[in-house]
Amino acid sequence: MFRGNTKYFKLFSPEKLYRKYIKDDYDILVAYLEGSCTRIISGCPDKNKVKITWRHFAENEKEFLQAYRSMDEAKRIYQRFDKVVGVSQTVIDAFEDLTGLKGISTVKYNTNETDKILKLCKEPVKNPKFVEKEDVLKICGVAKVRPRKGFMRLAEAHKRLQDEGYKYHIYILGEGEEQEKIQSYLDKNQIADSFTFLGYDTNPYKYVARCDWFICPSFEEGFSTAATEALVVGTPVVTTLCSGMKEMLGENNEYGIIVENSSEGVYEGLKEVVSKPELLESYTKQAEIRGEKFSMQDTVDAVEDMLEEISNEKILLMTGTIKPFADVSYKDPKTRYMEYQKISKDILKKATLI
Numbered sequence: 001m002f003r004g005n006t007k008y009f010k011l012f013s014p015e016k017l018y019r020k021y022i023k024d025d026y027d028i029l030v031a032y033l034e035g036s037c038t039r040i041i042s043g044c045p046d047k048n049k050v051k052i053t054w055r056h057f058a059e060n061e062k063e064f065l066q067a068y069r070s071m072d073e074a075k076r077i078y079q080r081f082d083k084v085v086g087v088s089q090t091v092i093d094a095f096e097d098l099t100g101l102k103g104i105s106t107v108k109y110n111t112n113e114t115d116k117i118l119k120l121c122k123e124p125v126k127n128p129k130f131v132e133k134e135d136v137l138k139i140c141g142v143a144k145v146r147p148r149k150g151f152m153r154l155a156e157a158h159k160r161l162q163d164e165g166y167k168y169h170i171y172i173l174g175e176g177e178e179q180e181k182i183q184s185y186l187d188k189n190q191i192a193d194s195f196t197f198l199g200y201d202t203n204p205y206k207y208v209a210r211c212d213w214f215i216c217p218s219f220e221e222g223f224s225t226a227a228t229e230a231l232v233v234g235t236p237v238v239t240t241l242c243s244g245m246k247e248m249l250g251e252n253n254e255y256g257i258i259v260e261n262s263s264e265g266v267y268e269g270l271k272e273v274v275s276k277p278e279l280l281e282s283y284t285k286q287a288e289i290r291g292e293k294f295s296m297q298d299t300v301d302a303v304e305d306m307l308e309e310i311s312n313e314k315i316l317l318m319t320g321t322i323k324p325f326a327d328v329s330y331k332d333p334k335t336r337y338m339e340y341q342k343i344s345k346d347i348l349k350k351a352t353l354i
Contacts, residue, residue: 006067009036014077018043028052028307031081034059035067042077050310051081056222058094058243075099082310087223088244108306110225111299114232114291121209121233129196130171132210137168137274140211140235142204142226143218145176145197150217150240150266155182155195157217157267162191166274170195171211173204209233212280213273217266218242231255231291236283238269248290255290256283 009017017040022029031041031053038053057063061071068074078084084105086092092105125132143149151172158170172195179197186192198207204226208214214230216239221227223244227237231248237256239245249256257279259269273279 006035009039010067010069014039014043015045016043018045028311030054034064038081039067039077042080044080048314050307050314052083052085052307052310053078053081055084055086055091055095057220058088058091058222059098061098064098071099075101078104082314083306085306088247090243090247091222094243106306108303109294109299110223110228111296111303112225112228112232112294114294114296117205117229117232120203121205123203123206125206125210127198127201127207129198130207130210131169134169137213137277137280138171138211139168139213139215139270139273140171140173140208141215141217142173142208142229143216145172145174145179145182147178148219149176149178150219152178152182152185153263153266154215154217154270155185155191156263157270158195159185159189159191160267161271161274162194166271168194168274170215171207172197173199173201173207175200205229205233208235211235213238215270216240216242216245219261221245223248227256228291228294231287232294234284234288234291236280236287238273240265240269255286 021040022044026049028050029041029044029052031037031051034053034055034057041051041053044051065071065074068077078099078101081104084092084095084101085108086095086105087108087110089107092107096102096105141149141151141154143151145151154170161168175197183192183197186195201207208230212235214227214235214237216224216227216237218224218240219242221242221244224239224242227239227245227248230237237249239249239256239258240261241258242261245256245258249258257269257272259265259272
């Protein structure tokens with residue numbers, strides 16, 4: 001892949017792109033990114049292959065159509081897949097609203113290497129900019145420092161709260177094109193001593209685990225991996241309302257704090273956690289509980305089960321042992337799955353997935 005490939009690939013049919021880029025033979029084909037990857041994999045001419053595509057963002061129509069010549073073409077391409085997987089229900093809802101395609105989607109949460117994360121978070125912090133034994137509330141964010149991540153409006157909210165006299169320290173793990181602008185704002189307003197950029201670190205978990213709160217001031221997310229990882233290490237989350245956050249933290253802030261996706265919302269969320277220290281204990285316990293939901297084993301098992309189910313059903317359709325999905329007598333997925341599971345073992349002994 002190369003920069004600007006999305007517009008370039010629109011000039012070619014999915015079939016031509018598939019022939020050019022996919023040289024080996026596979027039983028299961030997965031397009032793990034929107035756009036060009038989905039366009040390429042959809043060009044597989046063999047209907048017996050299992051084809052799955054992932055969606056990570058709740059895009060508007062303009063963003064969605066960047067990789068396609070028209071909405072009609074986009075619909076035709078997605079209908080070639082056995083399953084469209086979204087990283088959150090919000091992502092799937094946006095996809096279905098845009099395309100009108102129902103019944104081919106499912107939600108699978110991002111996989112986190114939880115055992116590795118829990119091991120890495122115990123490593124010592126040697127960055128001199130991070131004051132581990134600081135006697136104030138420590139709040140951290142982890143992301144590339146670019147406009148859509150909302151760190152500028154976090155800095156502006158921080159300025160207001162510093163003026164109001166609240167004492168705490170914000171740490172940001174990451175680098176990016178907006179860092180210089182934000183740093184200039186902090187310096188100009190003389191608040192840089194309590195808002196620190198730590199730079200890039202391959203192990204952000206050791207910092208997140210040592211902070212009291214994790215903050216996500218983003219304008220948009222798919223299903224925030226960084227926020228999920230914060231829960232895994234037991235650090236409570238305060239975030240703007242982005243895709244997947246209610247699934248992650250609860251409809252009524254049961255497992256974390258969700259605020260309006262605006263500059264005022266960021267300010268109110270930040271003020272909530274710095275002005276009410278009593279929230280920390282309860283939300284830390286809830287973060288630990290919620291973090292268990294996103295264990296690596298559970299998320300990997302969910303994807304493996306999906307692949308096995310689709311593969312088995314594809315075999316049964318090929319052999320004529322079970323009716324197509326569209327048949328009304330099989331509209332209940334559980335009923336359909338139980339039926340083909342009963343006969344799939346014998347079929348699998350005789351059939352080879354092509």
